[in-house]
Amino acid sequence: MSGIYIHIPFCKSKCSYCDFYSVANSAIRADFIKALTKEIEIRKDELKDQKTETIYFGGGTPSQLNIYELNIIFQKLYSVFNISGDCEISFEANPDDLDVEYLQNLKQTPVNRLSIGIQSIDDRILKIMRRRHNAAEAVGAVENSIKAGFENISIDMIYGIESLKEKQWENDLKNVLQLPVTHLSAYHLGIEEGTLLYRKLKEGKINKTDEKSSFRQYEILLETTREYGFEQYEISNFAKDCKISKHNSAYWTRTEYLGIGPSAHSFTGNKRIINPPDVKNYIINCNNGLLQSETDTLSVTDILNETIMLGLRTVKGINLASFLEKFGYEEHYSLLKRTESLNPGYYKISDNHLYLTPVGMFVSDNIISTLFI
Numbered sequence: 001m002s003g004i005y006i007h008i009p010f011c012k013s014k015c016s017y018c019d020f021y022s023v024a025n026s027a028i029r030a031d032f033i034k035a036l037t038k039e040i041e042i043r044k045d046e047l048k049d050q051k052t053e054t055i056y057f058g059g060g061t062p063s064q065l066n067i068y069e070l071n072i073i074f075q076k077l078y079s080v081f082n083i084s085g086d087c088e089i090s091f092e093a094n095p096d097d098l099d100v101e102y103l104q105n106l107k108q109t110p111v112n113r114l115s116i117g118i119q120s121i122d123d124r125i126l127k128i129m130r131r132r133h134n135a136a137e138a139v140g141a142v143e144n145s146i147k148a149g150f151e152n153i154s155i156d157m158i159y160g161i162e163s164l165k166e167k168q169w170e171n172d173l174k175n176v177l178q179l180p181v182t183h184l185s186a187y188h189l190g191i192e193e194g195t196l197l198y199r200k201l202k203e204g205k206i207n208k209t210d211e212k213s214s215f216r217q218y219e220i221l222l223e224t225t226r227e228y229g230f231e232q233y234e235i236s237n238f239a240k241d242c243k244i245s246k247h248n249s250a251y252w253t254r255t256e257y258l259g260i261g262p263s264a265h266s267f268t269g270n271k272r273i274i275n276p277p278d279v280k281n282y283i284i285n286c287n288n289g290l291l292q293s294e295t296d297t298l299s300v301t302d303i304l305n306e307t308i309m310l311g312l313r314t315v316k317g318i319n320l321a322s323f324l325e326k327f328g329y330e331e332h333y334s335l336l337k338r339t340e341s342l343n344p345g346y347y348k349i350s351d352n353h354l355y356l357t358p359v360g361m362f363v364s365d366n367i368i369s370t371l372f373i
């Protein structure tokens with residue numbers, strides 16, 4: 001199985017919490033599309049004869065592309081790669097871009113899964129996040145998507161913001177989970193360096209949410225998703241009717257994928273290849289037939305630590321039989337030994353799998369670093 005990630009680096013403005021690579025200069029969009037198709041052409045042999053089972057348009061804001069531009073990318077992808085007939089093709093979109101006409105045209109492309117960045121349905125919180133849409137537009141975007149014929153719709157939400165009260169979070173979740181969506185990604189706010197929120201935190205204008213309230217919001221997330229028929233399959237991801245994201249699941253099982261576009265990452269089993277986050281140079285280089293990237297070759301220790309980290313993010317956990325087969329008896333024994341030092345409430349071992357309990361998942365960063373070699 002192989003996947004393709006395509007990074008569309010344009011955003012109309014920057015959200016206050018975001019550290020993804022994006023630029024506001026949409027005047028270079030035509031040049032970017034040309035460069036992107038060049039990169040696809042240059043890298044066409046990297047997936048060899050593998051069938052492409054998933055394609056993911058992320059960003060930035062893919063819904064900043066018009067349908068003509070999107071079709072140019074699809075034409076190139078389909079002419080170069082062996083794309084499976086039932087390929088999952090996800091497209092990240094912002095609510096303010098999703099009017100009925102755009103969605104109806106999008107439905108005529110191969111896109112079959114939408115990932116809508118709602119983030120909140122509280123106008124006050126949306127303002128703090130500097131989102132470009134309000135709550136009514138967020139709900140309207142989901143309704144328009146259904147009207148246009150999309151059936152597989154994921155939404156993103158963010159919790160753990162200081163001024164988000166627990167009851168409010170519960171009500172917001174109930175309101176969005178009543179919508180006809182099949183998937184929820186809910187992330188705890190991380191205040192990353194380089195973001196507006198980070199600056200405000202340093203200036204003492206905002207505070208971090210206290211641990212107790214964060215944990216209660218996480219518990220509310222688990223309770224409410226269960227109540228609405230969503231199953232957790234990863235720390236931040238929940239699916240209804242088995243509509244898990246095949247693309248993201250492939251990341252957690254260390255399946256190879258190709259990343260196209262500035263700041264995109266590719267993974268080949270023992271190498272992680274990173275395209276520099278610089279769209280202007282990207283355009284110049286691709287048009288000259290050159291690709292600039294940094295390659296990180298993974299050692300056995302890196303691969304082992306990745307297997308622990310990615311496995312423990314998922315509800316299934318680490319398959320201990322595969323771990324033994326891949327890394328040998330000593331590493332298997334040593335992992336189980338390190339596990340014994342954890343709080344017994346944080347993990348379980350059953351059916352030859354090591355996995356985290358819901359409480360363990362909340363503190364997974366600490367646990368995972370304890371289990372690293």
Ligand code: SF4
Nearest residue numbers: 011014015018059060
């Ligand atoms: S729209 Fe998405 S990628 Fe763009 S700034 Fe906001 S969060 Fe970041």
